[in-house]
Amino acid sequence: MTDRLTADLASGALAEALADIAEDAARVILPYWRSGVVAEAKADDSPVTQADREAEALILARLAELYPEVQAVAEEQVAAGEAPTSLGEWYWLIDPLDGTRGFVEGRESYTVNIALIHRDVPVAGVVTAPATQMTWRSGPTGGGAFRRRFGEAWQAIQVRERPASPIALLSHSITDDEAARLATRYGCGQWQGTDSSLKFCLIAEGRFDAYPRTGPTSEWDTAAGQAVLEAAGGRVMGEDGQRLRYGKPGYGNGPFVAMGG
Known part of the structure; x- marks a missing residue:
């Protein structure tokens, strides 16, 4: 290099x-x-x-x-x-x-x-x-x-410290019932739907607290947002609880959660 x-x-x-x-x-x-x-x-x-x-x-x-x-x-x-x-x-x-x-x-x-x-x-x-x-x-x-x-x-x-009432961002592609369950799973009593990698950035600038994802995504959907969020003090973890990694077969991601403070 x-x-x-x-x-x-x-x-x-x-x-x-x-x-x-x-x-x-x-x-x-x-x-x-x-x-x-x-x-x-x-x-x-x-x-x-x-x-x-x-x-x-x-x-x-x-x-x-x-x-x-x-x-x-x-x-x-x-x-x-x-x-x-x-x-x-x-x-x-x-x-x-x-x-x-x-x-x-x-x-x-x-x-x-x-x-x-x-x-x-x-x-x-x-x-x-x-x-x-x-x-x-x-x-x-x-x-x-x-x-x-x-x-x-x-x-x-930078990400904000986790507030008493954290708010999740979720994909528009899931039902309201599924979104509510997913938000609750990560301790968020409120949630909002939005598209694209914008979710990572809104957490990075301290406006929201978590973005859990269970449906399929591709690595190019998440890599740039992960870089921004991690630089802002957040983290993105796969289902195993470890940092989401890249270069997987077919460039596909499994379930993950992006978190702020």
């Missing part, structure tokens, strides 16, 4: 660069939002749009310019059968448009996700919400997490 990548990771310059790329991808996506864009069904029956494809192409090209030696695993690339057959110690995990169903329906909570994985751990990550023009990123190694509105200065964020 080049000295430049490791130096940029340690200084925070890498996450800054990822933020610029993610925001440029957001600018590609935004003209398609609430425009009547049509989704196609992929082999796994999940939706994809032209916005997904164009944003992914931009991200892959920009990353290849900056760090050509780092492999990339991106959602639409995998769906097309073009993912690397083997991975090195460092690689990107990319979801160019997380929450495509909500995007097509005109909801705001869709995101652009870019993460750097070292071995099986997300060591840098950026999540951008195009509709609200907000970006969250990990900082320098050990240097916390940050957010900004497009064009504005970065502000430090």
